[in-house]
Amino acid sequence: MVDFNRFTLANGLRVLVHEDDTTPMAVLNILYDVGARDEEEGKTGFAHLFEHLMFGGSVNIPVYDEPLQRVGGENNAFTSNDITNYYITLPATNIETAFWLESDRMLSLAFSEKSLETQRNVVCEEFKQRYLNQPYGDVWLKLRPLAYTTHPYRWATIGQDLAQIENAKMEDVKAFFHKHYNPLNAILVVGGNVKTADIKEMAEKWFGPIPSGTAYERRLPAEPQQTEARSQTVHAEVPLNGLYMAFKMPARRDPEYQVFDLLSDVLSQGHSARLYQRLLKDQQLFSDIHAYITSSLDEGLFVIEGKLSEGVSMEDAEKAVWKELQEIASQPVTVDELTKVKNKSESIMVFAEMSLLDKAMNLAYYELLGDANGLNTEIDKYLAVEAAAIQNAAARTFIPAQCSILYYLTAKDA
Amino acid sequence: MLNRTLIPESRQVNEINFIAPAQQQLDNGIKVFTLNAGKQELVRIEFVLENVNWDPSKPLQSNAVNHLINNGTNTLTAAQIADQVDYYGAFLQTEYGADQSTIKVYTLTKHLKSVLPILWSILNDSIFPQQELDIFKLNQQQSLKVSLQKNDFLARKNFAAVLFGNTTYGSGISLEDYQAIQREDLLGYFRAGYQPANCTVFVAGKFEQPEFDLLNAVFGQEWSNNEKAVVNHFEFPDHQKGDLFIERPEAIQSAIRMGTLTVNRTHPDFAGFQVLNCLLGGYFGSRLMANIREDKGYTYGIGSAVVSMKHSGYFFIATEVGADVCGKAMEEIEKEIGLLQNELIPAGELDLVRNYMLGSMLGSLENAFSHADKFKNIYFSGLDYSYYDDYIKTVKNISSLELQELAKRYLNTDNFIKVIVGKK
Numbered sequence: 093m094v095d096f097n098r099f100t101l102a103n104g105l106r107v108l109v110h111e112d113d114t115t116p117m118a119v120l121n122i123l124y125d126v127g128a129r130d131e132e133e134g135k136t137g138f139a140h141l142f143e144h145l146m147f148g149g150s151v152n153i154p155v156y157d158e159p160l161q162r163v164g165g166e167n168n169a170f171t172s173n174d175i176t177n178y179y180i181t182l183p184a185t186n187i188e189t190a191f192w193l194e195s196d197r198m199l200s201l202a203f204s205e206k207s208l209e210t211q212r213n214v215v216c217e218e219f220k221q222r223y224l225n226q227p228y229g230d231v232w233l234k235l236r237p238l239a240y241t242t243h244p245y246r247w248a249t250i251g252q253d254l255a256q257i258e259n260a261k262m263e264d265v266k267a268f269f270h271k272h273y274n275p276l277n278a279i280l281v282v283g284g285n286v287k288t289a290d291i292k293e294m295a296e297k298w299f300g301p302i303p304s305g306t307a308y309e310r311r312l313p314a315e316p317q318q319t320e321a322r323s324q325t326v327h328a329e330v331p332l333n334g335l336y337m338a339f340k341m342p343a344r345r346d347p348e349y350q351v352f353d354l355l356s357d358v359l360s361q362g363h364s365a366r367l368y369q370r371l372l373k374d375q376q377l378f379s380d381i382h383a384y385i386t387s388s389l390d391e392g393l394f395v396i397e398g399k400l401s402e403g404v405s406m407e408d409a410e411k412a413v414w415k416e417l418q419e420i421a422s423q424p425v426t427v428d429e430l431t432k433v434k435n436k437s438e439s440i441m442v443f444a445e446m447s448l449l450d451k452a453m454n455l456a457y458y459e460l461l462g463d464a465n466g467l468n469t470e471i472d473k474y475l476a477v478e479a480a481a482i483q484n485a486a487a488r489t490f491i492p493a494q495c496s497i498l499y500y501l502t503a504k505d506a
Numbered sequence: 507m508l509n510r511t512l513i514p515e516s517r518q519v520n521e522i523n524f525i526a527p528a529q530q531q532l533d534n535g536i537k538v539f540t541l542n543a544g545k546q547e548l549v550r551i552e553f554v555l556e557n558v559n560w561d562p563s564k565p566l567q568s569n570a571v572n573h574l575i576n577n578g579t580n581t582l583t584a585a586q587i588a589d590q591v592d593y594y595g596a597f598l599q600t601e602y603g604a605d606q607s608t609i610k611v612y613t614l615t616k617h618l619k620s621v622l623p624i625l626w627s628i629l630n631d632s633i634f635p636q637q638e639l640d641i642f643k644l645n646q647q648q649s650l651k652v653s654l655q656k657n658d659f660l661a662r663k664n665f666a667a668v669l670f671g672n673t674t675y676g677s678g679i680s681l682e683d684y685q686a687i688q689r690e691d692l693l694g695y696f697r698a699g700y701q702p703a704n705c706t707v708f709v710a711g712k713f714e715q716p717e718f719d720l721l722n723a724v725f726g727q728e729w730s731n732n733e734k735a736v737v738n739h740f741e742f743p744d745h746q747k748g749d750l751f752i753e754r755p756e757a758i759q760s761a762i763r764m765g766t767l768t769v770n771r772t773h774p775d776f777a778g779f780q781v782l783n784c785l786l787g788g789y790f791g792s793r794l795m796a797n798i799r800e801d802k803g804y805t806y807g808i809g810s811a812v813v814s815m816k817h818s819g820y821f822f823i824a825t826e827v828g829a830d831v832c833g834k835a836m837e838e839i840e841k842e843i844g845l846l847q848n849e850l851i852p853a854g855e856l857d858l859v860r861n862y863m864l865g866s867m868l869g870s871l872e873n874a875f876s877h878a879d880k881f882k883n884i885y886f887s888g889l890d891y892s893y894y895d896d897y898i899k900t901v902k903n904i905s906s907l908e909l910q911e912l913a914k915r916y917l918n919t920d921n922f923i924k925v926i927v928g929k930k
Contacts, residue, residue, distance in 0.1 A: 114544075114545065115872060116523075116868055117868060117869050117872070151510075152510035152511045153510070153511070157790055157791045158791055158858065159513055161789065161790075161791050161858055161859075161861070161862040162516075162857070162858045162861050162862070163516040163861060163865070164518070164519050164861045164862060164864055164865020164866070164868065164869075165862075165865055166789075166790070166862075166865070166866065166869070167790075181869050182865060182869075183517075183519050183865050183868055183869075185516075185517050186514075186516040186517065186865075188514035188515070188516075189513065189514050189516055191514075192510070192513065192514050195510075196510050199510070209803070210800060210801065210802075210803045211803075212803070213802075213803025213804075214799055214800075214803050214805070214806055215806075217759070217803070217804065217805050217806045217826075217827070217828055218806035220758050220759050220828070221759055221805075221806045221807075221826050222806075224758055225657065225757065225758050225759045225826070226655075226656060227652050227655040227656065228652075297508065298508075301508060329655070329756070330652070330655065331648070331651035331652055331654075331655060332648055332651065332652065361592070362588060362591070362592040363584075363588035363591075363592070364585065364588035364589040364591070364592040364593075365592075368588075369585055369588070372641075372645070373584070373585070373641060376641060376644075379644065379645040379648040379649065380645070380648070380649070399648060399652075401644065401645075401648070402644070402648065428589075428593065431593065432589075432592050432593045432595075435592075435593065435594060435595030435617075436592060436595045437595075438595055438614070439548075439595035439596070439597070439612075439613070439614055440595075442546050442547070442548055442614060443546075443548060443612065445545075445546050446544070446546060446548075446872075446873045446875065447872065447873070448872060
């Protein structure tokens with residue numbers, strides 16, 4: 093159970109406070125409701141590049157990191173296709189420094205040319221390090237545009253290519269800031285050894301004077317129903333053949349989301365899961381195989397990915413995956429399997445309460461979903477799932493005409 | 507009107523409370539250190555076994571035993587073990603380190619009674635089935651083939667090989683090493699390495715007397731294994747110096763790794779050296795990050811670290827930089843080290859690092875698990891909690907002059923091994 097208090101400032105900023113006196117630390121987490129899905133085509137990678145620029149100084153504070161480190165704090169941030177999330181961890185006695193820093197960069201950035209130039213380079217190196225200079229690093233750069241034709245999920249958070257980042261202009265940066273970075277578009281969570289009354293006072297003091305801004309109205313093109321099987325074959329200097337299969341699945345807020353999560357668990361959670369036991373251990377077709385979901389706020393993906401054992405043909409490997417998918421679509425999972433994945437979900441929820449930062453991030457995310465208290469009732473949704481629902485979800489999902497497949501082959505198999 | 511240019515008041519961390527574990531003993535003498543803390547009804551139990559009987563001709567022996575120990579016993583198949591562990595929502599992990607092998611389980615406390623017998627079977631009756639070994643050998647080789655395509659992996663592997671030679675710290679594993687693993691070697695190691703004389707248990711989470719009694723009832727009896735074993739001991743008088751370049755013509759980034767053998771946690775200079783390391787490359791605001799990422803934009807990240815092992819310690823700097831700026835990055839790294847040796851660190855910068863490190867230490871004591879981890883660090887170095895008192899004193903008080911001396915003593919780049927993988 094993660095307790096919290098909640099209030100909203102006059103400018104629309106939503107604030108949640110989680111009091112935890114077992115720690116001397118505090119966390120300030122701020123979630124902006126903007127991700128790569130809010131980018132324009134041709135200017136992709138921008139939400140993420142922008143996240144880097146948020147550390148390049150704000151209107152009244154020339155450097156962000158230094159004053160925070162000086163009071164014993166640390167910070168970081170991440171960008172996904174849906175959200176951008178910033179967080180600070182510091183000794184609770186120094187929490188006001190976090191308010192000072194975060195409120196100033198919500199008010200306005202410094203927009204320094206030097207910072208833009210450096211961060212363009214840094215992000216390009218990040219692009220190379222994580223996506224281009226790694227075996228299989230570019231899988232998602234290829235799989236997304238295969239699975240999505242229309243919705244902006246068709247590009248990765250890093251962007252479609254290096255050139256779009258290299259070409260980012262200061263005017264783009266400013267426009268992006270004014271559109272997305274304001275109190276109406278943010279959720280602030282403070283957790284740790286703090287008192288709600290003090291936090292309320294600090295929130296009013298530091299964030300209260302920031303103008304509301306204009307609410308961003310999200311109008312994203314819906315992805316049309318996929319009616320034909322899609323596939324793409326890539327050859328690269330990699331040692332093993334890889335198979336990546338993606339199916340559409342409901343959005344995160346859909347009441348069936350938990351059904352799909354458990355479906356992926358039956359296939360792939362732990363070493364007792366079906367894909368691992370049958371395809372890796374029994375039939376030895378794969379040396380590595382996983383199923384997982386993207387948990388996206390719009391229609392997401394159910395992904396199966398595996399590396400083939402040497403000497404196994406792609407045809408046989410793919411056929412074996414389809415056989416598993418057809419089985420789970422045509423027969424209910426066993427009572428033991430269902431109990432197992434529910435027990436595991438319960439464990440994972442309880443273990444997540446061990447970390448103050450995780451609790452703060454989760455509160456912010458569930459508030460974005462509609463209600464932070466959803467974090468505390470989430471497990472009930474999992475426990476309520478029945479075997480028939482899983483079978484039904486599988487039957488509607490695992491259809492060849494709705495599948496996008498990436499064959500990632502070693503150059504020698506070209 | 508709010509003045510946003512004024513930094514709010516702040517305080518240096520002056521009190522850091524470490525929670526020491528309670529020490530108990532099972533009926534067969536195994537020491538159990540328990541950190542009973544936290545609100546959640548869950549527990550982590552770790553069985554830590556010293557690595558023994560190092561045989562350089564079988565570099566994967568102890569590693570493979572650790573990895574395969576949950577793959578079949580006299581009474582349970584690999585699938586049954588996985589099934590039962592997952593059924594109770596538990597997580598069973600094996601962790602192989604250069605000095606110790608660990609078997610750990612995370613479980614809700616209410617399922618402890620069901621989970622412990624599975625662990626007992628694993629630690630006492632493992633049989634390492636040939637079929638499981640064959641799958642392991644093939645899949646590990648596949649995974650190694652992927653890693654061998656990664657520049658940072660190659661840099662790490664070659665750096666360790668030069669530094670630590672033919673010991674468990676340095677051994678550069680090859681595909682052939684996997685092919686050579688024999689089931690008999692695994693059984694032999696299991697009989698020697700997995701026994702009470704060699705085992706210490708660490709518990710963290712919700713764990714009271716009834717849970718201890720449960721643990722004792724299962725693990726306090728006589729274990730199956732009792733063969734003679736010698737705990738590994740290594741000495742590293744000196745190492746090769748110089749440059750190692752592994753060319754990968756298609757690389758768009760080069761991995762750099764450089765460093766040297768140095769003191770470990772038991773040495774009085776260690777805490778001061780950690781301050782020096784933090785300043786150079788140990789946090790986001792470090793000199794290496796400020797120069798090579800934030801000023802030059804050559805990399806997504808660069809860092810340095812001091813690593814303490816049982817019989818050695820080492821220092822290293824690691825990064826991946828644009829292939830076209832590799833030479834420049836190397837120059838800048840050496841320049842930053844030179845500055846530490848030749849100029850006193852300004853008081854403002856040193857104060858910042860002090861505060862950062864104290865805050866970071868405070869933040870690293872988040873829950874029962876992290877308190878237990880802090881204890882393991884000192885326990886396996888043969889130290890007590892005065893180590894942390896001294897560490898905090900050093901962080902608060904070390905002078906710029908002392909840090910300059912440490913830089914001269916430990917960061918002599920002529921003694922460094924410098925590995926570059928990619929393009930120069």
